[in-house]
Amino acid sequence: MNVIKLRAYAKINLGLDVVGKREDGYHEVRMIMQTINLYDQISMKKISDSGIYLKTNLHYLPVNEKNLVYRAAKLLKDEFNIKHGVDIKLDKRIPVAAGMAGGSSDAAAALVGMNKLFNLGLSKKELMERGVKLGADVPYCILRGTALSEGIGEILTPLAPAPECYVLIAKPGINVSTKFVYGNLNITEIKEHPDIDGMIDNISNGDLYGLTNKLGNVLETVTIKEHPVIDTIKQEMIKYGALGSIMSGSGPTVFGLFDNKKKAQEAFYHMKGLDIAKQVHLTDFFNQKRG
Ligand code: ATP
Numbered sequence: 001m002n003v004i005k006l007r008a009y010a011k012i013n014l015g016l017d018v019v020g021k022r023e024d025g026y027h028e029v030r031m032i033m034q035t036i037n038l039y040d041q042i043s044m045k046k047i048s049d050s051g052i053y054l055k056t057n058l059h060y061l062p063v064n065e066k067n068l069v070y071r072a073a074k075l076l077k078d079e080f081n082i083k084h085g086v087d088i089k090l091d092k093r094i095p096v097a098a099g100m101a102g103g104s105s106d107a108a109a110a111l112v113g114m115n116k117l118f119n120l121g122l123s124k125k126e127l128m129e130r131g132v133k134l135g136a137d138v139p140y141c142i143l144r145g146t147a148l149s150e151g152i153g154e155i156l157t158p159l160a161p162a163p164e165c166y167v168l169i170a171k172p173g174i175n176v177s178t179k180f181v182y183g184n185l186n187i188t189e190i191k192e193h194p195d196i197d198g199m200i201d202n203i204s205n206g207d208l209y210g211l212t213n214k215l216g217n218v219l220e221t222v223t224i225k226e227h228p229v230i231d232t233i234k235q236e237m238i239k240y241g242a243l244g245s246i247m248s249g250s251g252p253t254v255f256g257l258f259d260n261k262k263k264a265q266e267a268f269y270h271m272k273g274l275d276i277a278k279q280v281h282l283t284d285f286f287n288q289k290r291g
Helices: 067-080 102-117 123-131 139-145 177-181 198-203 210-214 219-228 229-239 262-275
Strands: 003-021 027-047 052-056 085-091 144-148 157-159 166-172 244-247 255-259 277-284
Touching: 003 198, 003 244, 027 102, 027 166, 027 198, 027 277, 052 067, 052 123, 067 085, 085 102, 102 123, 123 139, 123 255, 139 210, 139 277, 144 166, 166 229, 166 244, 166 262, 177 198, 198 210, 210 244, 219 229, 219 244, 229 244, 229 255, 229 262, 255 262, 262 277
Parallel strands: 052 085
Antiparallel strands: 003 027, 027 085, 027 144, 144 157, 166 255, 166 277, 244 255
16 A cells, blocks of 8 residues: 545544643643544655655645644654655644644544554554654544543543534634643632533433533633633524534634534524634534444
8 A cells, every 4th residue: 555545533522621730730631522524634655765745735834843744654654664755645624723633633643544554553552652642632533433531631431422413613713822721721710610420421321412511611711711702602603503512622613512404504604604703614523433
């Protein structure tokens, strides 16, 4: 095999709680992760030259060591002393710096791609062990589906596939730094923690309404204080029939969950018409277990 095409899926957090801060400064989290059917496309080609060459459709993204795809390819190339090089094309659709793990998912796909392209024989678990060196969310992006994420994000427990629904994504035209959000979070001031255990019960019982009643993200307070437009988008989603709506990750992307296709489509067109939401997508959950 000389060429491989891969999809790197985005995630949303149905629940995001911060439960502590470690001495090294990292925050300990409890998150319900969900892969959605919105993806970047990556094609990787084995070449005789020994370099790693990356091209992307977004001119402002780095194409060197600063890009997680490049770093993922280099990590395995160095470890396995691979002589051949690789030509990589990255077609991005996942909003960048959005709280949707776009870069982490690209890195996960690049690890999977290198493993196949060069017949490295690494298991999923072994790829996940390498992935954590690139970022705390990378192992989850290799696992995919519905999962509980703990520790700094690297301790993963797969859950039953979350109940099916429509997912409306809206990203306002602002950029949010994950570092800034965690840096400005005061754990002792968190008033309401999402009921992560209750959400896990709802997921295993297939109870969409129980789940959407409990959506919660403790990072919202920090990001919304800085960018109130996030709250406006949440309110618009609810007004247009979302069962629940919260910010994903450190933001600024907001998602809303719908049980009705027509309502979700109406909300999609409404959101597209508002100039506060710059990138809008209507999609659903991706669950490989469901097939
Ligand atoms: P997370 O949800 O994990 O916090 P995010 O959605 O907030 O991720 P990304 O889109 O992954 O953020 O990227 C954040 C920064 O990382 C960007 O500003 C970009 O310069 C850099 N970056 C490196 N590699 C990539 C990549 N493959 N795709 C997108 N951004 C990348």
